[in-house]
Amino acid sequence: MRVLGIESSCDETGVALYCLERGLLAHRLHSQIALHAAYGGVVPELASRDHVRRLLPLVQEVLAEAGLHRGQIDGVAYTAGPGLIGALMVGAAAGRALAWALDVPAVGVHHLEAHLLAPLLEGGPMPTPFVALLVSGGHSMLIEVAELGSYRLLGDTLDDAAGEAFDKTAKLLGLPYPGGAALAQLATQGQTTHSFARPLTDRPGLDFSFSGLKTQVMLAIQRNQPLDDSGRANVAKSFEEAVTETLAIKCRRAMQQTGAGLLIVAGGVGANRRLRERLAADADGGGWQLRYPRTAFCTDNGAMVALAGALRLAAGDRQDLAIDVRPRWDLSELAPMRFELPPTFARAA
Ligand code: KG4
Numbered sequence: 111m112r113v114l115g116i117e118s119s120c121d122e123t124g125v126a127l128y129c130l131e132r133g134l135l136a137h138r139l140h141s142q143i144a145l146h147a148a149y150g151g152v153v154p155e156l157a158s159r160d161h162v163r164r165l166l167p168l169v170q171e172v173l174a175e176a177g178l179h180r181g182q183i184d185g186v187a188y189t190a191g192p193g194l195i196g197a198l199m200v201g202a203a204a205g206r207a208l209a210w211a212l213d214v215p216a217v218g219v220h221h222l223e224a225h226l227l228a229p230l231l232e233g234g235p236m237p238t239p240f241v242a243l244l245v246s247g248g249h250s251m252l253i254e255v256a257e258l259g260s261y262r263l264l265g266d267t268l269d270d271a272a273g274e275a276f277d278k279t280a281k282l283l284g285l286p287y288p289g290g291a292a293l294a295q296l297a298t299q300g301q302t303t304h305s306f307a308r309p310l311t312d313r314p315g316l317d318f319s320f321s322g323l324k325t326q327v328m329l330a331i332q333r334n335q336p337l338d339d340s341g342r343a344n345v346a347k348s349f350e351e352a353v354t355e356t357l358a359i360k361c362r363r364a365m366q367q368t369g370a371g372l373l374i375v376a377g378g379v380g381a382n383r384r385l386r387e388r389l390a391a392d393a394d395g396g397g398w399q400l401r402y403p404r405t406a407f408c409t410d411n412g413a414m415v416a417l418a419g420a421l422r423l424a425a426g427d428r429q430d431l432a433i434d435v436r437p438r439w440d441l442s443e444l445a446p447m448r449f450e451l452p453p454t455f456a457r458a459a
């Protein structure tokens with residue numbers, strides 16, 4: 111079954127073709143980072159308009175790359191939420207209409223489920239139960255996955271998401287939006303000279319809170335004016351140490367609490383090298399496995415939507431003719447996916 115996947119929940123237009131039997135056939139991404147950079151964050155109306163411009167040409171490119179024509183698409187999946195409503199509407203309207211025109215089934219995919227299942231793009235299957243750390247610009251979550259489609263929220267952010275904290279701190283250090291990767295790069299030249307807090311690690315629980323850290327960084331910058339390049343690198347390093355240690359502490363707790371044997375990490379912050387080093391050391395010590403999607407599929411992309419959509423369609427999920435999006439959508443509302451994966455699936459992925 112060949113499924114066209116469309117991602118348009120925020121500032122990336124992603125399109126991919128995924129085949130349950132053969133794996134990923136083609137994928138393309140257009141990032142709007144340059145479009146929003148001047149504003150220091152995503153401007154929703156500009157995002158929607160750019161998705162309108164980019165989406166259909168990307169569909170053509172993906173089909174050409176896979177050497178397929180439209181009539182060979184067996185289903186269409188699009189991100190139906192959570193996300194920016196206008197941006198979601200573009201992908202949902204195009205995806206639903208395309209499926210109607212081709213007379214194939216359509217399915218609206220939960221963006222976070224797509225992130226959670228993205229490691230399957232590298233080789234499957236993932237043994238359940240597992241724990242997922244989802245750390246992106248909009249989310250910092252720990253989720254227990256009892257079986258595919260069955261998700262229990264163990265911890266969530268009380269304020270800023272991990273990626274948001276990286277981006278805001280990067281902005282304070284004069285780095286362009288979105289600054290997570292640039293801040294991590296700057297941190298490689300710095301020392302841990304500031305002792306920033308590890309928020310909420312001094313009490314039980316798996317929730318996160320990163321907004322106070324941003325204030326600590328602001329005060330450190332003010333105290334150390336004028337800040338030269340090595341001063342900026344030291345702040346970046348100290349901040350990265352604080353966030354990654356906090357995330358690692360909570361992951362350790364979640365693994366101990368659930369007794370799961372596998373931790374998967376998804377979302378843009380999952381690309382962070384220091385976080386990966388810490389989690390690898392903990393996995394070695396704790397005896398659990400650790401898995402990531404490839405770096406390009408840690409951030410938003412169409413491949414994860416095509417994969418999640420293919421599994422949902424195989425499990426019998428269908429979107430009726432309505433164009434339906436959900437800017438807010440609780441992961442725990444999803445239904446478990448109970449079906450036999452094709453025997454070729456593990457090899458295909
Ligand atoms: O998953 P994603 O592409 O989009 C959302 O759904 O939010 O994640 C983007 C986030 C941004 O906040 C970005 O700064 C952050 O991931 N990010 C990083 C790194 N690469 C991307 N944060 C820390 N270290 C990195 N290497």
Ligand code: ZN
Binds near residue numbers: 221225246377409410
């Ligand atoms: Zn995302």
